[in-house]
Amino acid sequence: MTDEAKEFLEVIGLEIKKEKSAKNDACCVSVYKYLRIIENSRGIPTRSSFEEVQSKLISRVARLCHTRLNAKNLFSAINQHAISLINYHIGVLRLEPADFSK
Template sequence: MDVEKSELNSKTCEKDARLLTSHEGYKYLRITENREGKTMTESINKIIKSIEAKVDALCKTNLNVKNLIRAINEYEISQINYYVGIVEMEPDQFKEINENIRRILTRHHVHQQPACKESLYLARNDLGRGLVSVEHRSERTLLQLHKALESNKKYY
């Protein structure tokens, strides 16, 4: 613990504080980080598994396809919006989430396997299913974050 570096460190807590070893981490915004502040792979896997579990649970309900897709979009959008920019995930991981969601939808007979992937992501007005692509959503959110930081550059 570097007492001079942080004003928040209290002298009373000096005995309790200790350095983290390489396999230990701490939680920040529900994300486990290692001692360098990098997101641990367990956190990324946990995020992916939670999205898949929620989609699987939604598919087991008796919702019609329109409401099911709407529910999946609401959950996945909130998850992606929360974690994009905080967790360093690669585009391949977002692509994997998309593939796993399609696999779950196929397993529950919501979307047939030979059906066109593009129609799944087309808007309902364009005769598609209206599912939001996690891959495209993450890219869009990161681009919006980048633009916001660039426009506010003069303040920092």
């Protein structure tokens, strides 16, 4: 925290609870989580992040396939519900076509 911020808090009569704000968990020192994607210390998304997105995608498609939607509505639902998951992560995860061969 900058000296200006500390001085401002002191002037307005607020104090900083250091024991409450210093909650660095030892388990998360080497990883960083951004948009629900776990990255290693160098900022590279881990393989487990991709596998989690892939398993969620498969489960969403499977859930939609168990509905009584006709073909047109089924593909529309897959594009809206399941593919939106990939679109959310597409800029962060480096996905290749080979990753979806499963």
